[in-house]
Structure formats: structure tokens, C-alpha cells
Amino acid sequence: MVDELVEAATEARGVGRPSLSSPGVRSPSVTVRLPQGLNAKLDHEAARTGKRRSEIVREALEAALA
Numbered sequence: 001m002v003d004e005l006v007e008a009a010t011e012a013r014g015v016g017r018p019s020l021s022s023p024g025v026r027s028p029s030v031t032v033r034l035p036q037g038l039n040a041k042l043d044h045e046a047a048r049t050g051k052r053r054s055e056i057v058r059e060a061l062e063a064a065l066a
Contacts, residue, residue, distance in 0.1 A: 020058075032057075042056060042057070
């Protein structure tokens with residue numbers, strides 16, 4: 001009974017961040033390795049702008065691939 005309630009509550013509220021693609025569609029995830037210097041620059045930019053690291057990376061990819 002408890003498991004059923006937990007499952008129903010999880011489905012009702014959704015888990016994780018909202019989709020970047022469209023509602024109900026899971027956004028793909030990409031993992032990259034960065035040199036320490038580039039990682040430090042990314043951290044600095046995130047702190048400076050108040051944006052998440054992932055948001056900065058998405059914006060940079062959009063600009064580079066436009």
C-alpha cells in the first residue's frame with residue numbers, strides 16, 4: 001500500500017528538472033571531460049552570472065553550432 005502511494009505521488013509531481021525538449025519528453029544528457037583551466041573558467045562564469053554550469057554550456061553550444 002505504501003509503495004503504491006509513493007509511486008502515485010512521484011508520478012503526480014514529476015521527478016527532476018522540467019524537460020528542455022517538450023513536456024513529457026526526457027531531455028538527452030551529455031557528459032564531457034574538461035581541462036582544469038576550462039573547468040575553472042566555467043565555474044568563474046557561473047559564479048559571476050548566477051547561471052548554472054549546464055546553462056552556460058548549452059548557450060555556448062548553441063552559439064558554436066548556430
